[in-house]
Amino acid sequence: MGAAQQSASDKNASAHGTGGGGTSRPDAGISAGVLQNNQVGEGDMIQLLDAHGKRQAESTFGPYIDALDAETIRGFYRDMATVRRFDVEATALQRQGELALWVPVVGQEAAQIGSGSAMVPADYAFPTYREHGVALTRGLDLADLLKLFRGVSNGGWDPREKNFHLYTLVLAAQTPHAVGYAMGIQRDLAADPTTEPAAVVVYFGDGSSSEGDVHESMVFAASYDAPVVFFCQNNNWAISVPFEVQSKIPLVNRAGGYGIPGIRVDGNDVLAVYAVTKWALEHARNGHGPVLIEASTYRVGAHTTADDPTKYRRAAEEEIWKAKDPLERLETYLRAEGLADEAFFEQVKNDGDELAAHVRSATLALGGADIRQKFATVYAEAHPLVAEELAWFENYQASFTDNETEQGGAA
């Protein structure tokens, strides 16, 4: 029996003074399929749709899918196709010089739509900078995501409206924020039991898994039983560095070291991702503490539009993963089961084109930014140095008489 096999049973013993709710943990709700040792091998992961789109029986997570109606499953496909179409449009906008950079999501649609769809509105998501699919499930206008990449904002939306935090570019820096937010939920519940139960999902990748913030976050989350789901999209490449440089073992096996449950899931199987995330969120919301999910997927495209994968990986590897395409897999299933007809797929395509047109026109209409708005948001309260420098800037601008001179905000 490996040391990490204690992960579930020892949790009660290891938990000490929590920040709020969740002090009691009857057997932590551990079920079959949830990692309780560190013996998970490369091919050992939860899959509910195989690579050929055939439904697999599974007793812990399968029932979450059995409970879904056809419309919901069609919705998964629609969302995946929508974000893929969005991704194509954003890439084109970058190539046309309208965006400084773009971060493609192609290949990871199931991991994002599946996990994002498992959240309820009260839950809160902390993304990296590639969670365009999750943004869609949270109800954002995807055009807002492009403000960052067009250089008009470092954010682009109010995170409180859809409980979807700003993109974070400093790798893993968002993980402790997510744990803290989850600890805040615990405090709110302790202060007012009528607070709506909620959990947090924090996204990170195989590269970020090496950052110290991921480690510290898991320590904090485990210690305080924080209702947070660590959702790792292992897309196998951290820009040019392969996964093997980040870890010698599947990342999910690290869960045992923190005394939290871990689940490895086929990240290209939207049904499996949805089911395991639903399970993990319920586990967290019910006061049983954090869960680590490792979604095995692949970054089919480049890291960003500035990247060139031909320099570091073989086309043959990309072909292997293209054969595991998450959209084709669900489409095969929907057609085989008679859950969707040709008209549905036609409609999805048309809707995607419509969204792409909206994103394009909204982006081109964004206009510029105004540096006065940046002066205004350095601090929440008045600050004499900022005021002095703004006054200097205004005088400086006013000293130009030429109408064509920039006025602090590009048109």
Add this chain to the structure above:
Amino acid sequence: MKTMTIAKAINEGLRATLANDPKCFIMGEDIGSLGGVYRVTEGLKAEFGGHRVMDTPLAESGIIGTAIGMALRGHRPICEIQFDGFVFPGFNQITTQLAKIHTRSDGQLSAPVVIRIPYGGGIGSIEHHSESPEALFAHTAGLRIITPSNANDAYWMIQQAVACKDPVIVFEPKRRYWLKGEVDTENSPGDPFKAHVLREGTDATIVAYGPLVPVALAAANAAAEDGHSVEVIDLRSISPIDFDTVETSLKKTGRLIVAHEAPTFGGIGGEIASRMSERCFYSLQAPVIRVGGFHMPYPVARVEEHYLPDIDRMLEALDRAFAF
């Protein structure tokens, strides 16, 4: 009026804050049952519970990072960093995340996290326990930095930091923790981001903050014996800096000494000197002179007396200023 040490004044300030604001809590290493390595939080866990005075895992990035998350949820965390030299594992979270969240969100979010850091030398300690890293944080827009030099400011500043909507770092002069002073718990000393003129003078001005304020006052007393009238300003706030108060004094005295324990190179003294030369060049009777640490890692305790600015170093600087 009550007489108490700076450490006790901070303790009382924290107690008042915890009592007044149910969303406020303290988090850090060894701050609960132990009461912190300097006992600044002594008795608070017993009074408010582990929920409000929370011992954390030993991880500074985790402390700051989770505090940011809790602040985003509407809570008011006060983080204790155990020693100045141990803040750096949390430096990334403070500078890339905490300082920027308000502007990154176009003003929609704020993370009013308070970070308490005991700083400075003179306690004969081992390495990483005597540093003055305030300039590193002052250089980061989005942070506010204040430092009390006396018990009354210590009592009020921690409460004012929590009340501020911006992130605030409170640098606490650790070698003065046991310095006693009068505390007026009824009347606030006012804006924590304003400098205070502690002693009026006509011939020169010494600006100091935190642990060097008593040294500056002693130097002014010594200078008076030589017939020099020296004004002393307690800067109190390192970001923003109250340049107006310094400028007003300099226009009166014509000579300015800026003293801090931190190395002079790239420090707060250089910033003040530069601003004053821009603002009131023709009022200067002498160059602005900095008195501070050397460009070296904080030295071993046996020689720290040679590193730390003392009365004689300030008097030597005054001599140079008067020689012009």
